[in-house]
Amino acid sequence: MRLVSTVALAVFLATSTTTEAFGPAQPLHATSAYGTGGSVITNNNNNHGMTMRIGTQDMKRKQRLNRILDANPTKETVQDVLLGAEMSTMIQKCSWKVRKNLIRKVQHQADRYELTVDPTFGVPPTQEEREAQSKVAGAERKAARAAEMQAAKEHVQAMKEARVQKRAESKAKTAAHLEKMKALKQSQKPPAKEEPTTTTIQKESPPEPVVAAEAVSEPAPAPAVEEPAPAPAASNAVTPKIIKELRDSTGAGMMDCKKALLETDGDMEAAAEYLRKKGLAKADKKASRVAAEGRIAFANENGKAVMVEVNCETDFVGKDSNFLEFAEKVATSALSLSDDNVESLLSQEVDGETLETTRQALVAKIGENIQVRRMASRGGSADTVVGGYVHMNSIGVLVELEGGDEQLCTDIAMHITAMNPPYAVPEDVPSEVLEKEKQILSAQALESGKPPEIVEKMVEGRIRKYLEEICLVSQAYVKDGDKTVGKLLEEKGAKMVGFTRIAVGEGIEKKEDDFAAEVAKMAGKPPPAPEASSPSPEVSKEDTKDEATPEPAKPSGGGAVTPKTIKALRDATGAGMMDAKKALLESNGDPELAAEYLRKKGLATADKKAARVAAEGKIAIANSGNKAVMVEINCETDFVAKDDNFLGFCDKVASAAVDVAGDSVTDLMSMEADGETLEATRQAMVAKIGENIQVRRMASRGGDGSTVGAYVHMNRLGVIVELEGGTKDLCIDIAMHIAAMNPPYATSDDVPAEVLEKEKEILTDQALQSGKPPEIVEKMVEGRIRKYLEEICLVSQSYVKDSDRTVGKLLEDNGAKIIGFTRLAVGEGIEKKTDDFAAEVAKMAGTKEPAPV
Numbered sequence: 055m056r057l058v059s060t061v062a063l064a065v066f067l068a069t070s071t072t073t074e075a076f077g078p079a080q081p082l083h084a085t086s087a088y089g090t091g092g093s094v095i096t097n098n099n100n101n102h103g104m105t106m107r108i109g110t111q112d113m114k115r116k117q118r119l120n121r122i123l124d125a126n127p128t129k130e131t132v133q134d135v136l137l138g139a140e141m142s143t144m145i146q147k148c149s150w151k152v153r154k155n156l157i158r159k160v161q162h163q164a165d166r167y168e169l170t171v172d173p174t175f176g177v178p179p180t181q182e183e184r185e186a187q188s189k190v191a192g193a194e195r196k197a198a199r200a201a202e203m204q205a206a207k208e209h210v211q212a213m214k215e216a217r218v219q220k221r222a223e224s225k226a227k228t229a230a231h232l233e234k235m236k237a238l239k240q241s242q243k244p245p246a247k248e249e250p251t252t253t254t255i256q257k258e259s260p261p262e263p264v265v266a267a268e269a270v271s272e273p274a275p276a277p278a279v280e281e282p283a284p285a286p287a288a289s290n291a292v293t294p295k296i297i298k299e300l301r302d303s304t305g306a307g308m309m310d311c312k313k314a315l316l317e318t319d320g321d322m323e324a325a326a327e328y329l330r331k332k333g334l335a336k337a338d339k340k341a342s343r344v345a346a347e348g349r350i351a352f353a354n355e356n357g358k359a360v361m362v363e364v365n366c367e368t369d370f371v372g373k374d375s376n377f378l379e380f381a382e383k384v385a386t387s388a389l390s391l392s393d394d395n396v397e398s399l400l401s402q403e404v405d406g407e408t409l410e411t412t413r414q415a416l417v418a419k420i421g422e423n424i425q426v427r428r429m430a431s432r433g434g435s436a437d438t439v440v441g442g443y444v445h446m447n448s449i450g451v452l453v454e455l456e457g458g459d460e461q462l463c464t465d466i467a468m469h470i471t472a473m474n475p476p477y478a479v480p481e482d483v484p485s486e487v488l489e490k491e492k493q494i495l496s497a498q499a500l501e502s503g504k505p506p507e508i509v510e511k512m513v514e515g516r517i518r519k520y521l522e523e524i525c526l527v528s529q530a531y532v533k534d535g536d537k538t539v540g541k542l543l544e545e546k547g548a549k550m551v552g553f554t555r556i557a558v559g560e561g562i563e564k565k566e567d568d569f570a571a572e573v574a575k576m577a578g579k580p581p582p583a584p585e586a587s588s589p590s591p592e593v594s595k596e597d598t599k600d601e602a603t604p605e606p607a608k609p610s611g612g613g614a615v616t617p618k619t620i621k622a623l624r625d626a627t628g629a630g631m632m633d634a635k636k637a638l639l640e641s642n643g644d645p646e647l648a649a650e651y652l653r654k655k656g657l658a659t660a661d662k663k664a665a666r667v668a669a670e671g672k673i674a675i676a677n678s679g680n681k682a683v684m685v686e687i688n689c690e691t692d693f694v695a696k697d698d699n700f701l702g703f704c705d706k707v708a709s710a711a712v713d714v715a716g717d718s719v720t721d722l723m724s725m726e727a728d729g730e731t732l733e734a735t736r737q738a739m740v741a742k743i744g745e746n747i748q749v750r751r752m753a754s755r756g757g758d759g760s761t762v763g764a765y766v767h768m769n770r771l772g773v774i775v776e777l778e779g780g781t782k783d784l785c786i787d788i789a790m791h792i793a794a795m796n797p798p799y800a801t802s803d804d805v806p807a808e809v810l811e812k813e814k815e816i817l818t819d820q821a822l823q824s825g826k827p828p829e830i831v832e833k834m835v836e837g838r839i840r841k842y843l844e845e846i847c848l849v850s851q852s853y854v855k856d857s858d859r860t861v862g863k864l865l866e867d868n869g870a871k872i873i874g875f876t877r878l879a880v881g882e883g884i885e886k887k888t889d890d891f892a893a894e895v896a897k898m899a900g901t902k903e904p905a906p907v
Contacts, residue, residue: 112152115144119156129167136160137171145176153178292320304329306419329418343423346559347372350450351385352442358433359440360388361450362399363556367422372447377424380416384409384426394429430554438551443467443855446794448558458548464855468532468790469539470553472767475526478550483521491520494650526550533765533786535675615643627652668746669881670695673772674708675764681756682764683711684772684878685722690745695769700747703739707732707749717752753876760873765789770880780870790854791861792875797848800872805843813842848872 122135135141137160145156157176164171179187292315300311300322306329318324348365349372364381366372387402387409400410409426417424432454433440441463444450451467477483495516499509522528527540527550534542543550615638623634623645629652641647671688672695687704694700710725710732723733732749740747755776756762763785764774773789799805817838821831844850849862849872856864865872 109149112148115148116152116156118144119159123159123163127163129169132163132167133169136163137169137175142172142175146178292316296320296322300325300329304415304419343367344562345423345425345427346562348427348558349378349381349447350444350556350558351381352444352450353382353385353389354433354440354442355389357436357438357440358389358431359442359452360385360391360429360431361442361444361452361554361556362388362429363427363450363558365423365425365427365559365562366420371420371422371424374420376416376420380412380424383412388429388431391429391431394431396426396429399429400426428556430556432552432554439463439548441467443471445471445854450556452554454551454553455543456549456551458543458546462542462546462548465533466526466539466542467553468855469529470526470555472532473526473529474555475529476524478526478552480521480525480528483524488517492517495520526553532767533790535766615639619643619645623648623652667884668748668750669884671750671880672701672704672769673766673878673880674704675766675772675774676705676708676712677762677764678712679756680758680760680762681712681754682762682774683708683714683752683754684764684766684774684876685711685752686750686772686878686880688746688748688750688881688884689743694743694745694747697743699739699743703735703747706735711752711754714752714754717754719749719752722752723749751878753878755874755876761785761870763789765793767793771878773875773877775875776873777865778871778873780865780868784864784868784870787855788848788861788864788872789875791851792848792877794854795851796877797851798846800848800874802843802847802850805846810839814839817842848875 119136119141122131125131127136141160145153145160148156153176160176161171292312297308297311297315300306300315301308303322304311304326306314310329311325314325314328315322318328345365345367347367347369348363351362351364353360362381362385364377364384366377371377383404384399387404388399390402391398400408400413402409404412413424413426430452432452438454438456439458439460439462440452440454441460442450442452443464445468449471451470453463453467453470455463455466492513495513496509499512504512527538527543529539531537531539531542537545540550615635619638620631620634623629623638624631626645627634627649629637633652634648637648637651638645641651668688668690670690670692671686674685674687676683685704685708687700687707689695689700706727707722710727711722713725714722723731723736725732727735736747736749753774755774757776759778761777761780761782761784762774763782764772765786766772767790771793773792775785775789775792777785777788814835817835818831821834821838826834849860849865851861853859853861853864859867
């Protein structure tokens, strides 16, 4: 039946025209079912019709062109209208399919009259042309905006001058009126001979207020109302303008400036001196407050380098421009000193005053205790080379070498910043430190039950390994784990002279808030005693008298072993709570002896193994040609993460990962090494060590025509950088920057549209709440979005090794372009178990656990 119907329809269509069958086609003017953005167009009235879904604007443009074509245009019409600039612009705005169709129709009409069509006719501009046009338009907008701002500024200035002139006229008018009133009162004053009569009248009846005032006053002329304080002379009047000038020159508060000017009769110099004396008193009061924040300032010149630690109370002030400028000024002045004496440094004169005076003025201005705590210098000799590095303004290192260059010094300083070696070479290690370590290692070895001759060899080997760990020259170089720092120096023909490392606030005891005591104080109760436990409710008062009340545990020769001291030892060693308490009791409360006790007993492990969460571990890297890989291998504790067997397994996994085509961990674990799969090796390692060990993830980069390099920071943070052009060292330098700054994206093109849209919404809401008009809000949001992109994109960030240029500028200077980067951190995204210290204390004391706040 369906076949018969189809055949009948075909015969019907063949024997009749479309117009006869369905009637003439009508143009569609209403919105289609597809919405306002598109319509189904059917036009059978002429040869230009076609059926397709197009936009309404494209439909209008097409109809406009078709109307001209339907009128059989003349040569003049084709030349002036169809080939004109307006028609070309209109066709450029169409979608590419419609644009192609319309250009073909115009070309057909031009061919009729043998007219030449410009190759750019109807073709939209390229990206470069649009950018050039945008720059020109932007420059014009910027110039217009600058002209508007200048006009507005001139208008505001004119209004201010008009207000000042009006205020001056008003004051002059008021002063003239007051003088007139004074003269009138003087003329109405009764003569002196009538004074007794006035006194008599005053006794008989209550006098008028003015008469009484005149009677009591002296014969000399005086104003009727006495002012509370004499104003300064007219030439030194205390006006808002001179208050602002004093604020700008001294940085003091507005009320302090006003008071100083009133105290000194409007004399600017005397007022500034008054504020300086007051600031000195403030500086003396604040000197006792703890200043453990701040920055390390660095300066170098003529082969000499210095570092200065300048402290303040809060990290907020540590970023203040006035504080940073003072720190730079101090560091620059320190270059001229021959020693590292801070008192000599502060006595140096800069800008006409000593640095100590400048410091006191800064204390008065900012309101915090600011101290120049210490300084260190190296170099100054023609036989040595010196360089330095400051990390995030908080850690500074100076390195001095025989031979080499300043860049080598800077690279080694960065290594010291990351690894913090206590000594440069084994010869620098004090003999008492080595002797103490030998005693600890011997005690550990003897407890294993080994014979004395074996113990002696074990201790010798462990001492060699200990020296490799604590000495700079034997440590693996952070930028190239295949060679040590000593090997690097040897390759560069240099020799280590020494280094100095300073960290902000190290050695300063910061104030620790006792949260429990604060809560008790707020509740009006006495603070809880440490580890004190009350008797059970079932015990009677008589029984309580006989029983000894539990007190904090006290060692035989030291202070009380409190939860605070136990927690400090736990944080330092990673030992369990009961082990830490026992160690403190055995060592008379001495934290250092307790730490040694734990090491001898082998109890200084990291965390308990109960949760079996593997959130510690190592990032291992490997390179082969222009390919680099990173692998994250996890274990349960950082103690195992330092085990030789675990580290050897990590290196084996990374080496095998180079031959894996993708980043699949399953494929990686099926690779064979030393006659067995990596999965079998992992299972054997778990059985041997007794912890959960997992190869969690891997990442690789590299390919034909690209340059790749990798960097691992402290075995816990790995970065691979891939560039187009450049060198491997450049990749490593940028990887170190990424490890420190952690930018989410490489370029602004990598930022997802939804992230930008969300940020725009937030910034727009913030700007609208300030009450600004919409056009100003739009400009504010544009500027803030540009700043936001500069912060989150790698290429626009300031380079950590040279803050005077961005990473993008560094790449440009080296003829390179960023392709991408990958950053992995050990344990990120893994939920770790958090110990409840308060609950553990309550459990030890046999009391009820505290309720959560």
